Amino acid sequence: MSEIGFKIEEPLIERETVENALEKCRDVILQAEGGGLARFSWPLLRSSVADAVVQSASGDKVHWLLQGWAFARELQSYKDPEKYPPDETAVLKLGDHELSGTFNPIVTISCEGKVVCKLIFDLLLSGVFNAVSISIRNGRITSCGGGECVLTMTLKFRDVDLTGPVSLKKFALPGKVEFQNPIAIP
Numbered sequence: 001m002s003e004i005g006f007k008i009e010e011p012l013i014e015r016e017t018v019e020n021a022l023e024k025c026r027d028v029i030l031q032a033e034g035g036g037l038a039r040f041s042w043p044l045l046r047s048s049v050a051d052a053v054v055q056s057a058s059g060d061k062v063h064w065l066l067q068g069w070a071f072a073r074e075l076q077s078y079k080d081p082e083k084y085p086p087d088e089t090a091v092l093k094l095g096d097h098e099l100s101g102t103f104n105p106i107v108t109i110s111c112e113g114k115v116v117c118k119l120i121f122d123l124l125l126s127g128v129f130n131a132v133s134i135s136i137r138n139g140r141i142t143s144c145g146g147g148e149c150v151l152t153m154t155l156k157f158r159d160v161d162l163t164g165p166v167s168l169k170k171f172a173l174p175g176k177v178e179f180q181n182p183i184a185i186p
Helices: 015-024 026-030 032-039 042-056 060-071 073-079
Strands: 089-094 097-103 106-111 114-130 132-137 140-145 148-157 166-172 177-184
Touching: 015 026, 015 042, 015 148, 026 032, 026 042, 032 114, 042 106, 042 114, 073 089
Parallel strands: none
Antiparallel strands: 089 132, 097 114, 106 114, 114 148, 132 140, 140 177, 148 166
16 A cells, blocks of 8 residues: 555544434444443443544545545546656646545454454545646556645444544645555546
């Protein structure tokens, strides 16, 4: 997986948002995998699960969204070495562009070293990018920069929509982000 040189310092999802969402499926969580969680304190369990979900939605999710550009039909022509020689860098400015994907945070709950339960969530993250430029060289996205991004998420547990669409952050992307491992255009 490629890495980028920036990190969002603040969590993408507010902890309180996740805790409120978990309250909506309290009974389903407590009864998951045979009801083994029912013997635990719900406030402690809710807090710990919320922490784990917030951690899982860190800045690497933004990078995953950036990889979505590689699959855009508009970029396929940049693989043609006759149009775009491999030793030259092409810069493409994107207008409004939406990317989305689903992540599956898995929260493992253990007690005295034994796994009690694994909770699998669906976290749909979408980003609307505006005025972003990407650099392409030899059929690979080598960097991006400029513009802004607005992120929205929906959190689900076992097909129960816990949050509906929640607007997360609007942030400016750095002037230029170089990928340590460029993203191949398939």
